[in-house]
Amino acid sequence: MPTKTNLPLPAQVEAGKSYSWCSCGLSQTMPLCDGAHKGASDKKPVSFLAEETKTVYLCACTASQTPPHCDGSHCQID
Numbered sequence: 424m425p426t427k428t429n430l431p432l433p434a435q436v437e438a439g440k441s442y443s444w445c446s447c448g449l450s451q452t453m454p455l456c457d458g459a460h461k462g463a464s465d466k467k468p469v470s471f472l473a474e475e476t477k478t479v480y481l482c483a484c485t486a487s488q489t490p491p492h493c494d495g496s497h498c499q500i501d
Contacts, residue, residue, distance in 0.1 A: 428453075429500050431480035431493035436473035443468035444481055444491030454481035454491065 432454040436442055443456040447464035450457045456468035469490045473479075479492070486496040 429484040429497035431497070432483045433478050434481050435478050436476065438473055438476045441470055441472050442491075443470050446485055446490060448483075448485045454483050 434442070434454055445453055445456040445460070446469055447460040447466035449459040449463055451459065460466055460468070466485075471491055481491045482493045482496070484497040484500055486500060487494045488496060
């Protein structure tokens with residue numbers, strides 16, 4: 424079962440590499456997509472290109488209005 428959290432999750436990314444953020448919340452590798460949505464959700468992963476090598480904090484509640492990055496929407500979730 425995926426970890427349930429409303430807080431953003433860290434992900435180490437490398438400059439120039441593409442990543443897929445999980446938008447359905449079913450991934451075992453949150454916040455990155457592992458393909459768990461296939462057949463279980465109509466939501467699709469959001470691809471993004473890392474501009475630099477660093478730790479980024481990605482949305483885990485899947486409510487962000489600026490996916491894949493956390494925008495604080497988790498503060499509005501009960």
